[in-house]
Amino acid sequence: MAFRAGCSLATASRVLNRNGPVSDGMVRKVRRAAAELGYRPAGPTAGKLGQRPVVGVLIPSITNPVFASSLSSIQNRMLVAGHGVVIAQSNYDPGREADAVASLLNDRPTGLILTVCDPLTSAALLPSLPPTVLLNNMPTQRFPAAVTADNRRAGRELTEFLIAMGHRQILFVSGNFVASDRARFRYAGHVDAMHERGLTPLDAVEIPFVSGYEELDLREAMATFSPTAIIASNDLLAFGAIGALRREGFSVPRDVSVAGFDGIAIGRLMDPPLTTIEMPDASMGATAASLLLDIAENAAPARHLDVAYTLRKGGTVRDLTQDPS
Structure with missing residues (x-):
């Protein structure tokens, strides 16, 4: 394999074991040679019959339908x-x-698919890694391979839709921005749209992602800002906001409109159905898996793939331009 790649045995060993400095060009040559020869580095269980190579996947939450959908498509592709x-x-x-x-590295994976809180801050905490693709995070210098949807543009588009429906006081309710750059980008897009229309954006209400949805308390925010619409940074939080509003005697959408992000299936089963930005989670997972295999096994260059989203207009947003009373 070293001969095929045009390098020394020591260089090939450094590439395959990820334990020394090697140029990006040489890394691609060695991986290509390994793929052509059908070679896989021996892991700690390589001697077991039927042992398959593996990929590692990091997600924020296995219970969130968004990541469950991506994970299912990754598993099918792999x-x-x-x-x-x-x-x-x-x-x-x-x-x-x-x-x-x-x-994940204990299993000596062929590569990794990571959804991290923020790749710019996470990079400093992570060790040397095998081929890696970010899923839902924007690419960085260290992690140039990524599969994303444009969350900032989605936040702007959803806000523009609400503004077109006559809403001016719009409250953004989000999971903590430090835990999700996706939520932060969505809020940034919301702020962009408000400024573009000459409106003053409200400060976001941030709560923990893991807990707090069912106990969400919007009394103070409703009393302070009197919003006619609420944008939640994901659909699960939108459901929590609707529950919080109903506990306070508000009707959705008669009194307050609500919209979210992700497009999870349960939102279509609500009455009325949730207005949301639908993200292609399953296709994004499959795309990330294919990209990782191409990089790890074919020495393809890292690249950023942007996947389209859609605005799904449900029944949780009231058109104030038709009935402002």
């Missing part, structure tokens, strides 16, 4: 490619990401 999948979750905690990734 099954076709003959790979197993090992999973870790961070619980939206930046401090837990390094330990979660370390647990």
Whole structure:
């Protein structure tokens, strides 16, 4: 293999074991040669018959339907490619990401698919990694391979829709921004749209992602800002906001409109159905899996793939321009 790649045995060993400095060009040559020869580095269980190569996947929460959908499509794609999948979750905690990734590395994966809180801050905490693709995070210098939807543009588009429906006081309710750059980008897009229309954006209400949805208390925010509409940073939080409003005697959408992000299936079953930005979670997961295999096994260059989202107009937003009373 070293001969095929045009390098020394020591260089090939450094690439395959990820334990020394090697140029990006040489890394691609060695990986290509390994793929052409059908070589896989021996892991701690390589001697077991039927042992399959694996990829590692880090997600914030295994119970969130968004990540469950992505994970299912990753597993299906990897099954076709003959790979197993090992999973870790961070619980939206930046401090837990390094330990979660370390647990994935114990299985000597072919590569990693990571959804982190913020790749710019997470990078400093993570060790040297095999080929890695970010899922839902924007690419960085360290992690140039990524599959994303444009969350900032989605936040702007959803806000523009509400403004067109006559809403001017719009409250943004979000999980903590430090735990999700997706939520932060969505709020930034909301702020962009408000400024573009000459409106003053309200400060976001931030709550923990893992807990707090069912106990969400919007009394103070409603009394202070009197919003006619609420944007939640994801659909689960939108459901929590609707419950909080109803506990205070508000009707959705008669008194307050509510919209979210993600487009999870349960939102279509609500009465009325939730207005939301629908993200292509399943196709994004499959795309990330294919990109990782291409990089890890074919030495393809890292690249950023942007996947389209859609605005799904449900029944939780009231058109104030038709009935302002």
